[in-house]
Amino acid sequence: NAVGDLNNKYKHCLIMCKQLSTQEELLTHDEMKGVTLTADKLLYLHAIDLCLNAASLEFFGKAQECIGPYTQAQVLFHSLSQQATTDCDRSILRQYREAVERRLHCLQNQGLVVLNDPSSTS
Missing domain, CATH: 1.20.5 (Single alpha-helices involved in coiled-coils or other helix-helix interfaces)
Known part of the structure; x- marks a missing residue:
């Protein structure tokens, strides 16, 4: 619902x-x-919280349930990196986004989760 x-x-x-x-x-x-x-700081803190939540879900064997929080965090980090005003902030946020992406790919490669492939919907 x-x-x-x-x-x-x-x-x-x-x-x-x-x-x-x-x-x-x-x-x-x-x-x-x-x-x-600021709103950006709240979004950043929320993205960190999402990552922690996803990691705990993953730890307790709920790999499929961790996809949502990881994906949401990835989107938030990407969005924040696009809006960052300093190169340092942009770089850090990009590193966080890439770390989340690596985790998602690792889970997919282990066969624990199935990610939607946007290229296959065409």
């Missing part, structure tokens, strides 16, 4: 925002100087 999935994702995002807000409240004003919480 698509609506249910979207609702679950909304609830997850809401929980994550509340956690970030709580963490921010724990910091003093001086500690927060120069720290900005």
Whole structure:
């Protein structure tokens, strides 16, 4: 059910925002100087969280279930690397994206998961 999935994702995002807000409240004003919480940073943190979630699914033998989080993280890292303002940030985000891609290919080569091949749909 698509609506249910979207609702679950909304609830997850809401929980994550509340956690970030709580963490921010724990910091003093001086500690927060120069720290900005931007949409890009939230997306980056979410991509990292997706990778951790995918790795734990993989660890517990749920290889097919880890495809979604890995793929979402790959898309986020790619998008963030395209928007990055410095070469250093672009390079790091590209490395993260490539690491996720290597993991997906490794899982595919081991026969643990089947990835959709966009070239085969033509």
